[in-house]
Amino acid sequence: MRLIPNRAWAATILFTAFAVLPFLAVALDDSYLVVIASRILCYAIAALALDLILGYGGMVSFGHAAYLGIGAYAVAILSRAGITDLGLHMLAAIAAAAVFALVTGAISLRTRGIYFIMITLAFAQMAYFFFVSLSAYGGDDGVTLNARSTLFGQTILEDDTALYYTVLVLLIGLYLLAVAITRSRFGRVLTGARENPVRMQAIGFSPFRYQLTAFIISGCMTAIAGVMLANQTSYVSPAFMNWHRSGELVVMVVFGGIGNLLGAVAGATIALLLEEWLAVLTEHWPLLFGLILVLVVLYSRDGLSGLFRGRR
Amino acid sequence: MSLLEVRNLRKSYGALKVTDDLDLSVEEGELHAIIGPNGAGKSTLIAQLSGQSGSDGGSVRFDGTEMMGRAMHRRVRAGMSRSFQITSILPGFTALENVASAVQARSGSSFRFFSPVAEESALNDQALAALDRVGIADRAFFNAGSLSHGEKRQLELAIALATRPRLLLLDEPLAGTSGAEADRLVEVMRGLKGAVTLVLIEHDMDAVFALADRISVLVYGRIIATGTPDQIRDDPQVRAAYLGEEEGT
Structure with missing residues (x-):
């Protein structure tokens, strides 16, 4: 809460840095930079979505990769049917994610703590194996997209930089939306239910309705990330919803600092950059990454964002 | 018609009857204290009335409307609020x-x-x-x-x-407070009298006898006596079951 006046500044700096990055890529003549950065931004959207329910709602979803996959398959399935418009891909992804989140959330939210974690994981695995067995779309192998989604009938997203800026605009928009939600009446009930659900009932709220709504919003945001990630990789497979991926999303949120939204964006950025850099150093990079994660969590309860705030 | 009408309210934990066919009427505007020795079932009663815990049977009518089966948040919206014995806030x-x-x-x-x-x-x-x-x-x-x-x-x-609330269920509001804080809370409750109907569970007998319009004595899940503070003070059954323990002689 203390950093909210500073958070606007931190967000401005971070998003400005992302906005000028393609110019840097041109100057360095390194087109791969934009590709990595697009991937980072997609994951940042997913981590942001997860932080909304994990950090503010106290709901540790260990199955959020399912929504990445739902978004990605929305692109694959509609594209094959001849529908290439990005807006329609988004709508289909959001609708499918909303239904999946409504059904699985309504059941998962009957549990708490470790059971909630396990039941969200179980639902995501069910989605994973559903797509593994979907042989029309390559089953385990997935499908390669012939082309990226179109925007107003134009194929401009084929350009990596255009795709990058599209994801960036989405991220900034969703970030601002998430900030507004956490400060709204709805956000207060959501946070209150995390703090003390019995107290919220005793003042007249039924936490379940608010938690389920937040769960659906988060799922839909993650599906948007999935749509963009499919476009970025031009390839869709069940690996999008693998439980490792769900774990990575949780790691990004914890890494950046739970419950401040911008931390999730920073966490996704640093986690993926570390992955890139450490992988160059050694094939055993997960070992080093794990070590760094342990140190961050040990020495800063608020993740990386805590380091910028100094000690309490 | 009473604001709160409780009839044959029951709850058991296994063989232990915590609330045993309990009847209670709270009139609009009164401060109705419920006293009783430890383990009499006072906090359980508040939990049942507020809807935090379920009941095995009986009826809780608030302003003529049956509240049994309604969740806590819906009872709060109907006008029944509670405070907690163990502080429950959003830290x-x-x-x-x-x-x-x-x-x-x-x-x-x-x-x-x-x-x-x-x-x-x-x-x-x-x-x-x-x-x-x-x-x-x-x-x-x-x-x-x-x-x-x-x-x-x-x-x-x-x-x-x-x-x-129209009806406020207070579960030991003075528990663990210092003298000055307790005085302040007693004054607040005195100020609420008449405006809000109060059900007060409290171990501080000075506060109870100073504030209450009527007192019910709860022993082993049953109300054994209801009356004005004077009637309760002089009730031989109550003295035997409860006050007698303290006065001893």
Whole structure:
């Protein structure tokens, strides 16, 4: 809460840095930079979505990769049917994610703590194996997209930089939306239910309705990330919803600092950059990454964002 | 018609009857204290009345409407609020936000996602008034978790008041408070008398006999006597079951 006046500044700096990055890529003549950065931004959207329910709602979803996959398959399935418009891909992804989140959330939210974690994981695995067995779309192998989604009938997203800026605009928009939600009446009930659900009932709220709504919003945001990630990789497979991926999303949120939204964006950025850099150093990079994660969590309860705030 | 009519209320934990065919009537506007030795089932009764725990049977009618089977939040919206024996607040929220949340619950939809709730002065003004009423307005912007125990008790009462109940169930509001804080809370309760119907569970007998219009004595899940403070003081059954233990001789 203390950093909210500073958070606007931190967000401005971070998003400005992302906005000028393609110019840097041109100057360095390194087109791969934009590709990595697009991937980072997609994951940042997913981590942001997860932080909304994990950090503010106290709901540790260990199955959020399912929504990445739902978004990605929305692109694959509609594209094959001849529908290439990005807006329609988004709508289909959001609708499918909303239904999946409504059904699985309504059941998962009957549990708490470790059971909630396990039941969200179980639902995501069910989605994973559903797509593994979907042989029309390559089953385990997935499908390669012939082309990226179109925007107003134009194929401009084929350009990596255009795709990058599209994801960036989405991220900034969703970030601002998430900030507004956490400060709204709805956000207060959501946070209150995390703090003390019995107290919220005793003042007249039924936490379940608010938690389920937040769960659906988060799922839909993650599906948007999935749509963009499919476009970025031009390839869709069940690996999008693998439980490792769900774990990575949780790691990004914890890494950046739970419950401040911008931390999730920073966490996704640093986690993926570390992955890139450490992988160059050694094939055993997960070992080093794990070590760094342990140190961050040990020495800063608020993740990386805590380091910028100094000690309490 | 009484504001609260409890008939044949039952609850057992295994073979132990915690609430045993309990009858209770609370009249509109009165302060009705419920006393009884430890383990008599007082907190269980509050939990059953508020809807926090289920009941095995019986009837709880509030203002003529059956409340059995209704969840706690729906009873609160109908006008039945409670405070907790063990302080239950939102520790990460400021004192003001704690109370403003309660105001929010009864003023309009909370499915609003865009405008900042902290800037809703209608909520904040009412919350501040409730904090002022219990004497901790100067703590409005402190984190609730950082307040002293006594201040948390005051906050607890302010939250309950902010729901604007017609019936307020107070579960040992004075538990663990210092002399000055207890005096303040007793004054607040005295000020509420008449405006809000109060059911008070309390171990502080001085406070109970000073405040109550009527007292019911709960022993082993049953009400063994109901009457004015004088009647209760002189009731031989009560003296034997409860007060007798303290006076001893």
